[in-house]
Amino acid sequence: MAKRWLRGNILDFSGDPFLSDRPDDCLTVLEDGMLAIEDGLIAWLGPAAEARPAPGEEVAHHPGALITPGLIDAHVHYPQSQMIGAFGEQLLEWLETYTFPTEAKFRDAAHSRRVAGLFLDELLRNGVTTACVYATSSVESVDAFFAEAESRGLRMAAGKVLMDRNAPAELLDGPGMGIEESRALIARWHGRGRLLYAVTPRFAPTSSPAQLKAAGRLWAEHPGTLMQTHLSENLAEIDWVRSLFPDRADYLDVYHQAGLTGRGAIFGHGVHLSEAEFCRCHQTGSALAHCPTSNLFLGSGLFPLHEAKRRDRPVCVALGSDIGAGTSLSPLRTMGEAYKVAALQGRRLPAAQAWWLATRGGAEAMGLEDRIGRIALGYEADLVVWDLAPNPFARQRMEAARNWPERLFVAMTQGEARPLEVLISRPAPGSA
Numbered sequence: 001m002a003k004r005w006l007r008g009n010i011l012d013f014s015g016d017p018f019l020s021d022r023p024d025d026c027l028t029v030l031e032d033g034m035l036a037i038e039d040g041l042i043a044w045l046g047p048a049a050e051a052r053p054a055p056g057e058e059v060a061h062h063p064g065a066l067i068t069p070g071l072i073d074a075h076v077h078y079p080q081s082q083m084i085g086a087f088g089e090q091l092l093e094w095l096e097t098y099t100f101p102t103e104a105k106f107r108d109a110a111h112s113r114r115v116a117g118l119f120l121d122e123l124l125r126n127g128v129t130t131a132c133v134y135a136t137s138s139v140e141s142v143d144a145f146f147a148e149a150e151s152r153g154l155r156m157a158a159g160k161v162l163m164d165r166n167a168p169a170e171l172l173d174g175p176g177m178g179i180e181e182s183r184a185l186i187a188r189w190h191g192r193g194r195l196l197y198a199v200t201p202r203f204a205p206t207s208s209p210a211q212l213k214a215a216g217r218l219w220a221e222h223p224g225t226l227m228q229t230h231l232s233e234n235l236a237e238i239d240w241v242r243s244l245f246p247d248r249a250d251y252l253d254v255y256h257q258a259g260l261t262g263r264g265a266i267f268g269h270g271v272h273l274s275e276a277e278f279c280r281c282h283q284t285g286s287a288l289a290h291c292p293t294s295n296l297f298l299g300s301g302l303f304p305l306h307e308a309k310r311r312d313r314p315v316c317v318a319l320g321s322d323i324g325a326g327t328s329l330s331p332l333r334t335m336g337e338a339y340k341v342a343a344l345q346g347r348r349l350p351a352a353q354a355w356w357l358a359t360r361g362g363a364e365a366m367g368l369e370d371r372i373g374r375i376a377l378g379y380e381a382d383l384v385v386w387d388l389a390p391n392p393f394a395r396q397r398m399e400a401a402r403n404w405p406e407r408l409f410v411a412m413t414q415g416e417a418r419p420l421e422v423l424i425s426r427p428a429p430g431s432a
């Protein structure tokens with residue numbers, strides 16, 4: 001099969017910038033590089049001068065552009081697209097006032113398909129090719145999302161929200177029902193194309209202890225599926241969890257005792273974790289999704305990223321938009337806000353670390369680090385070709401930048417860079 005070639009400046013990492021004293025040295029950009037895509041995978045990578053495309057093979061040349069792996073949004077609620085930027089509440093009131101009424105509309109399959117399609121197109125427009133997505137408690141909302149993701153050939157994870165208490169009756173699972181619906185959705189969608197299922201209890205207060213335990217069993221029965229939920233986002237929420245689960249050592253322990261920690265578990269937020277909880281994340285291989293625009297918008301608090309990444313017990317951290325509490329699907333905006341959250345705690349977030357979170361961090365959180373999140377041989381060719389300076393004002397700033405770490409830092413603080421092209425890995429029919 002003919003290869004498709006792409007030529008431009010190609011981003012990769014030579015190491016984990018959180019483990020280096022000189023983080024930006026971990027950022028590598030192959031200037032005037034070239035890569036070839038065959039059967040949806042990266043089949044060749046090197047300097048353009050050494051590339052040998054066969055006669056007739058297509059070469060897309062983007063001089064000056066930056067080619068990066070598709071970015072990864074590790075925590076996002078697609079049904080909340082219509083409530084982004086709703087005014088004036090903190091987490092628990094936010095759920096009652098905006099989230100539950102919005103999510104109640106997703107029993108309607110046509111509405112679900114429409115919102116899911118628009119959401120995925122908007123992700124792609126922002127250079128996001130993979131996300132870990134919450135649907136609602138309705139089966140229709142999950143079917144709609146996966147159908148739209150499949151039709152675009154995307155690598156996406158999603159799950160039905162499990163809730164059997166402390167939410168409006170129309171959104172609640174009946175006894176055992178949520179687990180059985182999830183089981184059927186796993187059978188229908190998990191591993192189909194590039195889709196993955198995520199077992200998705202919304203958070204501890206809206207699931208009974210029995211439902212949390214059953215969710216843990218369901219996850220264990222289906223290796224390769226993910227698990228996503230919320231953790232320690234807001235202080236009132238943490239108090240509530242303490243009153244609902246007085247026998248547990250801490251918030252994370254509620255999930256741990258239900259079998260909901262481990263590799264492939266992604267906990268949204270983790271803003272107010274104790275040292276014991278960070279240790280347990282590290283020991284179990286559980287990941288945290290840092291959602292800075294959401295944490296700032298709802299006034300939830302400042303996620304201590306550098307504490308989470310402490311080198312003696314590093315926790316896997318990814319970036320999430322947390323739409324609709326987050327304010328943008330753009331990972332550049334999310335990285336920019338992550339920088340400010342770090343700055344408010346007297347820390348810095350160099351470009352290499354921010355871009356790592358949005359690529360390698362997300363891939364590791366989802367257990368996909370051998371397939372996505374890098375530009376390397378054999379990796380799935382989900383790629384973004386960025387125009388880092390799409391208007392004269394941005395160009396003026398970018399031209400003053402002296403090197404790639406600086407350009408990438410400006411891209412995330414300005415948020416002006418735009419994808420010229422987003423390539424999605426498309427294996428030839430019948431290939432593995």
Ligand SMILES: [Zn+2]
Pocket residue numbers: 075076077230268322
């Ligand atoms: Zn969330």
